[in-house]
Amino acid sequence: MKKRVGMEVSFAAAEAIKLCNVDVIAAYPITPQTHIVERLSEYVANGELDAEFVPVESEHSAMSLCVGSQATGARSFTCTSSQGLALMSEIVYITASLRLPVVMMLANRSLSGPLSIWNDHSDVMSVRDCGWIQLFVRNSQEIFDHAFISYKIAEDHNVLLPLIINFDGFILSHMFEPVELVEDSIIKQYLPPYDPKYVLHPDRALTMGAFAMPAVYTETKKAQDEALRQSYPYILKAWQDWGDLTGRYYHPVEESYTEDADTIFVALGSFAETTGEAVKTMREQGHKVGLLNLRLWRPFPFEAFSRAVKNARNLIVLDRAISYGGPGGPVASEIRSALYNLENRPQVYSFISGLGGRDVTVQDYIDMFEKAISGKAPQDEIFGVRG
Amino acid sequence: MNDANVYAVKSLTKKEYLAPGHRSCLGCGEVLAVRLVHKALGRNTITASATGCMEIVSSPFPLTSWEIPWIHVAFENAAAVAGGIEAALKVLERKGKIAPKDIHVVAMAGDGGTADIGLQALSGAMERGHKFLYVCYDNEAYMNTGVQRSSATPFGAHTTTSPAGEIVPGQITWKKNMPEIAVAHNIPYVATASPSYPLDLVNKIKKGAEAEGPAYVHILSVCPTGWGVGSEETIKIGRLAVQTGFFPLYEVENGRYRITVDCEELEPLERYLQPQRRFRHLTKEMIDFIRQRVLEQWEELKRRAGQTDPVAG
Numbered sequence: 001m002k003k004r005v006g007m008e009v010s011f012a013a014a015e016a017i018k019l020c021n022v023d024v025i026a027a028y029p030i031t032p033q034t035h036i037v038e039r040l041s042e043y044v045a046n047g048e049l050d051a052e053f054v055p056v057e058s059e060h061s062a063m064s065l066c067v068g069s070q071a072t073g074a075r076s077f078t079c080t081s082s083q084g085l086a087l088m089s090e091i092v093y094i095t096a097s098l099r100l101p102v103v104m105m106l107a108n109r110s111l112s113g114p115l116s117i118w119n120d121h122s123d124v125m126s127v128r129d130c131g132w133i134q135l136f137v138r139n140s141q142e143i144f145d146h147a148f149i150s151y152k153i154a155e156d157h158n159v160l161l162p163l164i165i166n167f168d169g170f171i172l173s174h175m176f177e178p179v180e181l182v183e184d185s186i187i188k189q190y191l192p193p194y195d196p197k198y199v200l201h202p203d204r205a206l207t208m209g210a211f212a213m214p215a216v217y218t219e220t221k222k223a224q225d226e227a228l229r230q231s232y233p234y235i236l237k238a239w240q241d242w243g244d245l246t247g248r249y250y251h252p253v254e255e256s257y258t259e260d261a262d263t264i265f266v267a268l269g270s271f272a273e274t275t276g277e278a279v280k281t282m283r284e285q286g287h288k289v290g291l292l293n294l295r296l297w298r299p300f301p302f303e304a305f306s307r308a309v310k311n312a313r314n315l316i317v318l319d320r321a322i323s324y325g326g327p328g329g330p331v332a333s334e335i336r337s338a339l340y341n342l343e344n345r346p347q348v349y350s351f352i353s354g355l356g357g358r359d360v361t362v363q364d365y366i367d368m369f370e371k372a373i374s375g376k377a378p379q380d381e382i383f384g385v386r387g
Numbered sequence: 388m389n390d391a392n393v394y395a396v397k398s399l400t401k402k403e404y405l406a407p408g409h410r411s412c413l414g415c416g417e418v419l420a421v422r423l424v425h426k427a428l429g430r431n432t433i434t435a436s437a438t439g440c441m442e443i444v445s446s447p448f449p450l451t452s453w454e455i456p457w458i459h460v461a462f463e464n465a466a467a468v469a470g471g472i473e474a475a476l477k478v479l480e481r482k483g484k485i486a487p488k489d490i491h492v493v494a495m496a497g498d499g500g501t502a503d504i505g506l507q508a509l510s511g512a513m514e515r516g517h518k519f520l521y522v523c524y525d526n527e528a529y530m531n532t533g534v535q536r537s538s539a540t541p542f543g544a545h546t547t548t549s550p551a552g553e554i555v556p557g558q559i560t561w562k563k564n565m566p567e568i569a570v571a572h573n574i575p576y577v578a579t580a581s582p583s584y585p586l587d588l589v590n591k592i593k594k595g596a597e598a599e600g601p602a603y604v605h606i607l608s609v610c611p612t613g614w615g616v617g618s619e620e621t622i623k624i625g626r627l628a629v630q631t632g633f634f635p636l637y638e639v640e641n642g643r644y645r646i647t648v649d650c651e652e653l654e655p656l657e658r659y660l661q662p663q664r665r666f667r668h669l670t671k672e673m674i675d676f677i678r679q680r681v682l683e684q685w686e687e688l689k690r691r692a693g694q695t696d697p698v699a700g
Contacts, residue, residue, distance in 0.1 A: 023478045026474075050482055052475075054515065057508070060508070064464035064508065065467045066471060067460050067468055070475075071475075072471070074471075098460075201456060206456050206457075207453050209436075210450075211443060211447060212447075212448045213447060
């Protein structure tokens with residue numbers, strides 16, 4: 001039967017990765033992702049998980065090692081945060097180009113400097129164009145479920161792309177939350193063993209990672225872009241199948257109160273939960289506000305997003321990273337581009353908040369809303385700056 | 388030549404695992420070494436290559452020279468990628484997902500990819516004890532990008548970033564001693580080799596591939612383009628590097644040193660240095676300065692080989 005237990009979110013994540021029966025884990029310590037790999041190393045040490053746990057000497061080698069192991073046919077896993085992602089980012093790009101379905105959990109943390117171990121999205125936004133499927137989860141249940149969903153998507157022969165599960169460092173990673181575990185039989189039914197399409201093995205002399213001259217480089221990159229775009233229906237199918245088995249359905253954009261909303265908040269990750277509380281409060285006060293949780297970041301769900309916001313007058317886009325000298329937060333500027341060709345496009349207000357672990361409260365969202373509808377808000381604002 | 392060498396030449400396969408038609412320069416010593424290494428390893432091999440000359444000459448998409456499974460990822464991570472291949476083979480065999488097979492896992496990189504940018508990944512992989520063979524093809528500079536100096540460039544050599552000028556006479560640092568760095572990791576097998584001594588090279592590769600843990604083989608690879616020697620001089624220059632004591636051939640098996648190509652009397656250093664354009668600016672004083680260092684290191688190597696190997700082989 002379904003078992004609901006309380007545990008630290010990082011441990012729920014590790015538990016799910018164990019249940020995915022991964023073959024190789026490469027890990028390097030960085031706050032706040034450490035609890036996941038600590039727990040995985042315990043599973044391996046206790047014989048609960050038959051995997052190679054490789055404590056590498058850097059995140060660069062963590063991703064490099066995953067490339068080697070995944071290319072040899074092993075289901076591979078790593079997780080990191082912040083500087084770790086920045087250090088490995090060279091190989092993050094190559095992993096996608098090699099079409100290797102590595103799954104990585106990214107406990108989102110701000111990038112230096114100044115050094116901050118706390119949460120925002122500046123790490124993931126720095127690899128926006130790395131070619132991985134990128135999604136966000138909001139709570140323990142979602143990260144637990146998405147371990148299985150992610151391997152299911154990534155390893156699909158119609159996809160064969162790596163996948164990042166983003167979850168907020170500390171705010172989510174170190175919380176204790178209830179999670180409904182899933183029976184082994186369901187996991188077995190849902191996630192078949194990894195069936196690699198191409199492997200490094202002496203049975204077949206295969207060259208991986210050849211270089212491209214100008215005559216073929218553009219075609220290679222176009223093919224890669226198409227592969228990421230074409231992963232979309234398989235992502236939807238993986239969510240649908242998971243929902244049919246567990247009753248928990250996920251979508252690229254998840255709407256609440258948007259039907260008749262004049263103003264819609266757009267949020268990613270665990271902030272969407274607080275924003276949801278604020279929206280409820282404002283609804284009680286009689287404001288026509290709604291919330292759109294952007295779960296799928298890459299491939300960007302243009303159609304689903306445009307459909308969800310087509311009746312709104314204002315969008316308040318909550319960014320957790322700065323595009324220095326650029327047109328607002330990275331999510332807001334992307335959304336502006338996505339909406340530009342619509343005839344009746346909503347006004348987009350970009351609020352950058354919650355940087356480096358700064359709390360954003362229900363009242364803060366209410367203040368943003370009032371600022372936006374008063375017409376006093378600038379198009380782009382770093383919200384809550386003191387002094 | 389010992390019996391093992393005679394055995395090796397007979398057993399060396401006629402099969403080519405690095406196919407002809409690759410795009411290396413005329414007289415490239417490195418590609419000779421790569422060819423010999425893979426002949427010694429045979430078909431049950433997976434190679435992870437760093438970015439560099441050998442990657443560029445052998446894998447212009449959609450072509451490939453490789454008759455074995457081969458992967459290139461980036462410049463500094465060949466050892467980490469090889470570590471992943473080894474970990475995967477180990478766990479997949481244990482879990483019964485692939486049939487047991489003795490597969491050699493090999494990482495290959497140049498001197499820049501080994502002694503400079505790849506040193507951390509290599510050190511990590513050796514320390515963790517992956518069962519793999521790392522082969523450094525050392526042509527003593529960043530040849531692929533146009534002969535820039537590396538930490539493996541020898542003292543006095545002119546490169547495009549250590550030019551011999553009016554005040555600074557080329558490279559002013561001593562060559563980083565990579566084999567000794569490998570030895571310091573307490574790995575079961577470390578060796579130096581040269582394609583000018585093919586049987587010695589083949590034997591060392593075979594030993595390294597059979598070692599119960601990480602093995603490191605450092606191959607001096609004459610680069611006619613970067614060193615300024617005739618393409619027909621490669622083998623001769625490689626021999627002189629050994630015979631002058633500039634690049635001694637030795638191995639360190641479980642900590643025991645052995646000089647594998649002994650030179651009772653070293654050839655004059657000038658015979659090695661003077662034919663090379665990269666050294667042509669050297670004064671007699673500088674050559675003497677280098678000679679002193681070469682002799683010191685040669686004596687130190689002999690001391691280690693003698694002292695730690697009392698039975699002498």
